[in-house]
Amino acid sequence: MATATRPDQSQQTVNLAFESHYDMPRRTELPVRGELPTWLAGQLLRNGPGRWKFDGSEVNHWFDGMSLVHSFDIADGRVHYMNRFIESRAYKQFRSSGELSLSEFASDPCRTRFQRIQSVFRPQVTDNPAINAMKFGEHHIALSETPMAYEFDPTTLETVGVAYENPDTFATAHPHLDGASGELLNLSCKFGPRSSQSFFRVQPDTLAQMRIARLKRQHPTYQHSFGMSGRWLIFTEFPFRVNPLDILRSGRPFIENFEFHPEEGTKITLIDRETGAIGGEWQAEPGFCFHHVNAWEEGEDVVVDLCRFEDVSIVENLYLEKIREAGYPEDSAAYLHRYRLKPGAERAEEHRVSEEPIELPRINYKENNCRPYSYVYGVGMGHDGGVPFDRLVKIDATWGSATIWREDNCLVGEPVFVAAPDAKAEDDGVLLSLALDGEAERSMLLVLDARDMTELARAEISRAVPPGFHGNFSRS
Numbered sequence: 001m002a003t004a005t006r007p008d009q010s011q012q013t014v015n016l017a018f019e020s021h022y023d024m025p026r027r028t029e030l031p032v033r034g035e036l037p038t039w040l041a042g043q044l045l046r047n048g049p050g051r052w053k054f055d056g057s058e059v060n061h062w063f064d065g066m067s068l069v070h071s072f073d074i075a076d077g078r079v080h081y082m083n084r085f086i087e088s089r090a091y092k093q094f095r096s097s098g099e100l101s102l103s104e105f106a107s108d109p110c111r112t113r114f115q116r117i118q119s120v121f122r123p124q125v126t127d128n129p130a131i132n133a134m135k136f137g138e139h140h141i142a143l144s145e146t147p148m149a150y151e152f153d154p155t156t157l158e159t160v161g162v163a164y165e166n167p168d169t170f171a172t173a174h175p176h177l178d179g180a181s182g183e184l185l186n187l188s189c190k191f192g193p194r195s196s197q198s199f200f201r202v203q204p205d206t207l208a209q210m211r212i213a214r215l216k217r218q219h220p221t222y223q224h225s226f227g228m229s230g231r232w233l234i235f236t237e238f239p240f241r242v243n244p245l246d247i248l249r250s251g252r253p254f255i256e257n258f259e260f261h262p263e264e265g266t267k268i269t270l271i272d273r274e275t276g277a278i279g280g281e282w283q284a285e286p287g288f289c290f291h292h293v294n295a296w297e298e299g300e301d302v303v304v305d306l307c308r309f310e311d312v313s314i315v316e317n318l319y320l321e322k323i324r325e326a327g328y329p330e331d332s333a334a335y336l337h338r339y340r341l342k343p344g345a346e347r348a349e350e351h352r353v354s355e356e357p358i359e360l361p362r363i364n365y366k367e368n369n370c371r372p373y374s375y376v377y378g379v380g381m382g383h384d385g386g387v388p389f390d391r392l393v394k395i396d397a398t399w400g401s402a403t404i405w406r407e408d409n410c411l412v413g414e415p416v417f418v419a420a421p422d423a424k425a426e427d428d429g430v431l432l433s434l435a436l437d438g439e440a441e442r443s444m445l446l447v448l449d450a451r452d453m454t455e456l457a458r459a460e461i462s463r464a465v466p467p468g469f470h471g472n473f474s475r476s
């Protein structure tokens, strides 16, 4: 695997982003450089790992850090900021004992031989909800691939408790929202002697759940997200799969039980959103993906866009040890990839849309989810490797051309799109990204004009905080 050596300053920036942090629970006004649009008013909530280490004991992987929720309140050209850890069982026990007590994505607690045998019968899965934060109905929830979603107070960020439990052992942290009903739709996975993967919906008021479809799978694939068009749920099974008994028996952390089988290719299944009926299955080239981007129907065809990796090496590359290495692999980038599913065809038509690497993709979700669209925004990296997430990119999803914002020694987080209230075009709005200025050793809320990717303003935090994974903006 080809690697690129980072300059010292870039390496320091990367190291700073993965240092463990204390929270900042006091709401503080941030100095703003530049000018925020007068119409921009509301709250950006973000979530991601913020602490990987207690008392010298460190987890293994970026995904295993403890959930830190960030809040940016924006109004009248001013920004107030705070952050706070979600008080999950995993976090409280890690904090008090300095030892992991529950199994994370790629880290397991130290167990005696007796405890290991016990855990086969009573698996202790984490409740650390460190991937996403969103407003769902009147609930504010933090999510990961854990068996439950946590609710928190949007004003204080204090943990309220478990919002709801998933129907199965795991579910993705990337549910879709049904624009008409307000329901949340998600994909779960049950591991066991009779494993299955299910789509389910959650009511916004009562949080009551209903299963839409259950698909039996002897060796379930790893699922981080799924696609949704007007009529269909899109289940993309890249060949990174697990024998569920290995999770119980192997003694290895969760993700290390999965194996990549490129010879099996990828299977894409359409499931009717209303009835749960299967609408067709297609084969595609092998690969791997964390994030679907968008999907829609064109006549009888269904078009699906996602950020595709060639293989699963990205999972390995996000171990903290690897991230902190000076040489980061050049070929660990994802690219915007498009499938066309035609009725009656066995194989999906597929092609790479753009040669510009992109991950943590966002679109103008309210206007364009489930519909043809023109633009996807995300984080990128140079073609020479070096520093992942060193730029924000906007890709024209029709032609593949890209517009980029970057600054030396700046590490960026997922760009959240917020439309202007009187928007005349899909990209009429701003992008909000929690970025880290490595040279100044502090983070900032970066505000870009989504039309041309120019900087409008930055609101500076007094110190460095981790950029995290995902978040959402609610208008006030």
Ligand SMILES: [Fe+2]
Binding pocket: 131, 173, 174, 224, 290, 291, 469, 470
């Ligand atoms: Fe994600």
